[in-house]
Amino acid sequence: MTVQMFHVGEHIALSYRRRSVLIWTAMTALILSLAAATLMLGKLGLSPADFVDILSGEASTATEFVLQRVRGPRVLIAIMAGAAFGLSGALFQNVTRNPLGSPDVLGLAAGAGAGVAVASLVPWAIPAPIGALAGAGSAIGLVILSTGSGLSSTSKVIISGIAVAAIATAVTQFVVTATLRDEASRLAAYLVGSLNSRDMGQAGLIAVTLVLAFPVILWLAPRLQLMELGDELTTSLGGKATTTRTQAILVAVVLAAMAVAVAGPIAFVALMSPHAARMLTRTSGPNLVGSALTGAMLMVLADLAVQQIPLVEDLPVGIITAGFGGLFLGYLLLTEFRKGQS
Amino acid sequence: MTGLTATRLSVGYGADPVLSDLDFTVPEGRFTAVIGPNGCGKSTLVKSLSRVLTAEPSMVQLEGKPLQKLKPKLLAQRIALLPQHPVVPDGVTVAGLVARGRYPYHRPLKQWSADDPQAIAQALEDTGMTAFADFPIDELSGGQRQRAWLAMVLAQQTQYVLLDEPTSFLDISHQIEVLRLCRQITANGRTVLAVLHDLNQAARYADQLVVMHRGSIVAQGAPHDILTTELITDVFGMESMIGSDPWSGTPMVVPVTD
Ligand SMILES: Nc1ncnc2c1ncn2[C@@H]1O[C@H](COP(=O)(O)OP(=O)(O)OP(=O)(O)O)[C@@H](O)[C@H]1O
Ligand SMILES: [Mg+2]
Numbered sequence: 001m002t003v004q005m006f007h008v009g010e011h012i013a014l015s016y017r018r019r020s021v022l023i024w025t026a027m028t029a030l031i032l033s034l035a036a037a038t039l040m041l042g043k044l045g046l047s048p049a050d051f052v053d054i055l056s057g058e059a060s061t062a063t064e065f066v067l068q069r070v071r072g073p074r075v076l077i078a079i080m081a082g083a084a085f086g087l088s089g090a091l092f093q094n095v096t097r098n099p100l101g102s103p104d105v106l107g108l109a110a111g112a113g114a115g116v117a118v119a120s121l122v123p124w125a126i127p128a129p130i131g132a133l134a135g136a137g138s139a140i141g142l143v144i145l146s147t148g149s150g151l152s153s154t155s156k157v158i159i160s161g162i163a164v165a166a167i168a169t170a171v172t173q174f175v176v177t178a179t180l181r182d183e184a185s186r187l188a189a190y191l192v193g194s195l196n197s198r199d200m201g202q203a204g205l206i207a208v209t210l211v212l213a214f215p216v217i218l219w220l221a222p223r224l225q226l227m228e229l230g231d232e233l234t235t236s237l238g239g240k241a242t243t244t245r246t247q248a249i250l251v252a253v254v255l256a257a258m259a260v261a262v263a264g265p266i267a268f269v270a271l272m273s274p275h276a277a278r279m280l281t282r283t284s285g286p287n288l289v290g291s292a293l294t295g296a297m298l299m300v301l302a303d304l305a306v307q308q309i310p311l312v313e314d315l316p317v318g319i320i321t322a323g324f325g326g327l328f329l330g331y332l333l334l335t336e337f338r339k340g341q342s
Numbered sequence: 343m344t345g346l347t348a349t350r351l352s353v354g355y356g357a358d359p360v361l362s363d364l365d366f367t368v369p370e371g372r373f374t375a376v377i378g379p380n381g382c383g384k385s386t387l388v389k390s391l392s393r394v395l396t397a398e399p400s401m402v403q404l405e406g407k408p409l410q411k412l413k414p415k416l417l418a419q420r421i422a423l424l425p426q427h428p429v430v431p432d433g434v435t436v437a438g439l440v441a442r443g444r445y446p447y448h449r450p451l452k453q454w455s456a457d458d459p460q461a462i463a464q465a466l467e468d469t470g471m472t473a474f475a476d477f478p479i480d481e482l483s484g485g486q487r488q489r490a491w492l493a494m495v496l497a498q499q500t501q502y503v504l505l506d507e508p509t510s511f512l513d514i515s516h517q518i519e520v521l522r523l524c525r526q527i528t529a530n531g532r533t534v535l536a537v538l539h540d541l542n543q544a545a546r547y548a549d550q551l552v553v554m555h556r557g558s559i560v561a562q563g564a565p566h567d568i569l570t571t572e573l574i575t576d577v578f579g580m581e582s583m584i585g586s587d588p589w590s591g592t593p594m595v596v597p598v599t600d
């Protein structure tokens with residue numbers, strides 16, 4: 001597990017572990033295979049011949065329709081929203097030094113969902129991403145205010161997160177009952193987190209978010225690694241603990257809000273990804289790349305399941321992730337409280 | 343103004359200041375030990391001297407400049423602090439931890455500087471941790487862990503090394519090793535300010551003692567000159583006799599209670 005340096009010229013040197021890079025490569029390959037399977041399996045599945053046609057620009061309109069309107073956006077959104085959730089969870093867990101500090105537990109995802117619901121209610125149509133940002137921002141603000149001690153205390157954060165999520169759900173329920181029936185059922189599906197009938201515009205939104213977040217995260221990564229040493233050492237080693245924490249939380253809120261805007265408040269992907277990534281790569285540090293890849297993998301896998309496995313067919317993805325994530329949360333709570341007792 | 347100074351320093355954590363109107367200049371190139379009872383403000387003092395606890399700009403200065411005015415990384419190349427209770431990151435190895443002491447010499451996209459390997463190897467060697475370089479921190483004993491932290495602070499290669507209770511958790515031979523290391527660091531012209539609890543070790547190894555009581559410095563000077571039974575009674579509320587260390591001849595405080 002020795003650290004290697006990646007040098008570009010004289011002014012860039014980034015550290016990495018060989019083992020991590022191997023695992024990242026394997027995960028990327030797995031994500032791509034799952035994505036290919038998503039495109040190929042089932043009734044509307046594309047055949048290998050279709051891919052050749054697409055690449056040579058000779059695809060039939062039916063094939064193009066499936067790729068650009070049906071399966072394509074869906075799989076792209078699964079990958080990118082999953083990555084955004086994973087990154088958001090990793091950023092939160094790092095700066096809060098709290099294994100449960102993630103957008104879902106904090107009520108942030110529910111808040112963003114409520115924001116989208118409220119936005120759909122007003123007649124002059126506030127765009128969903130704006131609603132999501134406003135909802136996520138209010139949720140995190142409420143949690144920080146109500147714990148009175150920021151985000152570092154595990155139990156306080158969970159309790160305020162539950163309260164904030166409950167408020168958000170109440171708002172959402174109100175909106176669902178207040179809207180017309182067609183709109184309401186569409187909204188209800190969205191609010192568990194669904195990837196049905198997505199379009200390329202939404203894929204573009206999350207893509208732009210990730211592209212913009214990337215340099216910021218690259219710049220934040222060494223600071224986040226420093227933050228693991230606690231605020232005192234961060235300061236004495238020349239870091240700025242409060243500034244770094246604020247910046248990371250801002251980026252994490254934007255990532256989670258945009259992921260919710262395109263995929264709905266999908267439960268627990270953000271919570272699970274950093275833990276799963278840490279188990280896989282077995283490294284210290286913020287592990288941002290690993291968490292992003294794990295998030296993407298979990299989402300593509302869940303989405304493939306709801307499209308192809310008979311028992312769960314056509315359920316919203318959010319239900320699958322909520323099921324597994326709920327179990328995982330239970331496991332985390334147990335280990336955390338055991339740790340607390342010893 | 344030269345050196346690291348505190349002038350009319352008043353800081354605290356809430357309404358009441360813990361330290362009030364404290365004046366202190368860190369003795370340059372010496373090994374100074376800060377002693378005093380629990381809760382008297384020793385940690386508060388060393389934290390204030392390293393910007394970890396922010397005071398008014400006029401109160402703590404390096405070469406006449408308020409610490410806040412200096413770029414954080416440049417300040418971290420001058421002053422290092424080992425806190426009393428550092429946070430152990432998950433899953434990091436000894437070498438990985440020590441490497442983090444090099445942060446002040448890195449830039450956002452350049453997590454490496456030419457002096458890193460040498461500084462890290464030297465710090466590991468000085469603390470006797472070379473053999474443990476690849477051990478995960480969680481698998482070390484308390485004393486080994488403490489030495490790993492010391493190595494991290496040494497890898498920072500600063501003129502001022504502030505240590506808050508560096509000998510806690512160490513067995514007697516490693517305590518002595520750390521104290522000798524402090525001396526050795528000052529032999530190279532660097533300055534060490536360490537909070538210690540063992541008066542006799544402080545008297546034997548440090549050039550200077552700073553005695554604190556209820557947020558003030560009540561005595562400062564060479565151990566021989568300042569350690570008196572009155573001082574011990576005033577500060578620690580304990581009757582004592584002062585003899586001399588049979589090996590070094592330095593003052594030795596012996597409690598006189600049953
Ligand atoms: N983070 C904090 N928040 C509030 N009060 C604090 C904090 N840290 C210290 N104090 C208070 O400040 C006073 C001085 O504490 P300090 O840690 O400087 O003592 P110390 O001399 O280092 O003691 P010890 O020998 O036990 O380490 C104590 O009364 C303590 O209660
Ligand atoms: Mg202390």
